[in-house]
Amino acid sequence: MDAENASQFEDKCKDCLAEGQTTLVADLSGLAYIGSIGLRSFISVAKTLQGKGGALRLCGMKGLVKQVFEITGLLQILPVYESLESAVLGG
Amino acid sequence: MSVAGAPRSLTLTAKPASLRAIVDFLREGALDASLSEQHIGQLDLLIEELILNVCNHAYPGHNPGEVTVTYSIPAPGELSVEVADQGVHFNPLKSDPPDLSLSLEDRPIGGLGIHLVKTLASSLNYRRAQGWNRLTFGISAGS
Numbered sequence: 001m002d003a004e005n006a007s008q009f010e011d012k013c014k015d016c017l018a019e020g021q022t023t024l025v026a027d028l029s030g031l032a033y034i035g036s037i038g039l040r041s042f043i044s045v046a047k048t049l050q051g052k053g054g055a056l057r058l059c060g061m062k063g064l065v066k067q068v069f070e071i072t073g074l075l076q077i078l079p080v081y082e083s084l085e086s087a088v089l090g091g
Numbered sequence: 092m093s094v095a096g097a098p099r100s101l102t103l104t105a106k107p108a109s110l111r112a113i114v115d116f117l118r119e120g121a122l123d124a125s126l127s128e129q130h131i132g133q134l135d136l137l138i139e140e141l142i143l144n145v146c147n148h149a150y151p152g153h154n155p156g157e158v159t160v161t162y163s164i165p166a167p168g169e170l171s172v173e174v175a176d177q178g179v180h181f182n183p184l185k186s187d188p189p190d191l192s193l194s195l196e197d198r199p200i201g202g203l204g205i206h207l208v209k210t211l212a213s214s215l216n217y218r219r220a221q222g223w224n225r226l227t228f229g230i231s232a233g234s
Contacts, residue, residue: 033136
């Protein structure tokens with residue numbers, strides 16, 4: 001997720017919000033790259049969802065993506081799950 | 092293969108659309124330096140942050156100048172990269188570090204790019220010389 005495609009993720013999340021959904025699960029198992037532009041999108045969406053009483057749940061993080069979330073302290077403030085199933089169940 | 096003393100350079104307009112060509116250019120160096128997939132990912136991230144930084148800060152106004160990216164291979168498993176522009180004097184390494192202890196509610200949306208650069212680069216230096224901003228970073232298999 002880079003400067004070219006970060007907005008696609010944000011737009012998709014906005015569509016879900018417009019449909020009334022306030023908790024979303026992002027499965028990152030297919031994501032190999034993320035820079036600060038992508039992080040901006042994640043933080044922005046997570047803040048919006050939290051403001052509506054929901055959350056952005058993440059799962060499937062690995063490699064560089066996990067490292068980037070770790071370095072920026074986002075693993076501590078976003079709900080992260082080991083699997084898609086546990087992220088959907090929440091808790 | 093590029094070896095010490097034979098750096099390669101690419102000069103393009105400092106705009107986000109130039110990023111893809113710069114990433115591809117540096118990947119040639121990464122392959123020559125035998126960097127791992129993990130380090131190539133870090134290289135991609137570092138160059139994206141630094142090029143976007145030049146695009147956003149170096150040339151205020153509507154006519155962007157140029158950015159020159161140069162790489163060399165000091166030793167196998169190591170890549171040294173310089174990002175140079177003739178824009179306004181700007182040292183991104185002097186920016187305040189983000190407060191990572193803030194809650195999601197209080198977190199600003201941005202401000203993480205240079206923090207990532209500082210953390211992932213094995214070496215990092217900035218100097219202003221003869222009207223040029225020159226930021227050099229290293230990627231090393233040992234880091």
